Amino acid sequence: MSAPDTLGYQPGHPWYYLLGGDVLPPKSIRFEVRLEGYKGYRRDEILSAANKAEPQRSQSLRKIRDEVMRSLRLNISRYREVARELHAYRREHADQPLPTCSASVHTSMGLKFSHIYNDFGHLELLDSLPQQVDLFDLLL
Incomplete structure (x- = not known):
């Protein structure tokens, strides 16, 4: 089975x-995200911090990071729900014209x-920042 022709449309x-x-x-x-080097819409906020x-x-x-991780978990959970809905939709409409x-x-x-793409972009940027020793982390 060949891949569908999406006419150049991307997953977003x-x-x-x-x-x-x-x-x-x-x-x-x-x-x-890594291939594109995308840093997310919060890039300026992250760099400022x-x-x-x-x-x-x-x-x-x-x-x-905590906000992004929380967002990512919620978005992936919802993405999976919507993916199931999409598969059901495709089954129901399989015999119909486009x-x-x-x-x-x-x-x-x-x-x-x-x-999800944006959340991963934020994480990639956060992960690329030089790590500085946090004295508060040493106390834990």
Whole structure:
């Protein structure tokens, strides 16, 4: 079986899923983020926090990382739910001609992909920052 022709649409676009595009696993999404060198929409905020003096630097970066990890967990959980909905939608509409507009499940898939993509971008940037010893970590 050959890969579907998504007409150049990428996984962040609803038409990618409407045209039969694959649901990418989170590991593949993170790999794409690394390949593109994407740093996420919070790039400036993260770099600003990284330029603070200690201990504000560590506290700010830890807070951002915690927020990103919480967001990523929620987004991956929802992504899996929507992927199941997409597979059910595809089964139900397998014998029908291609619709002229995307359904909400296609939009949801594109949005969740984009949210996960951004979360991984933030993590990649956070992971790329030079590590500084945090005296508060040594006390734990």
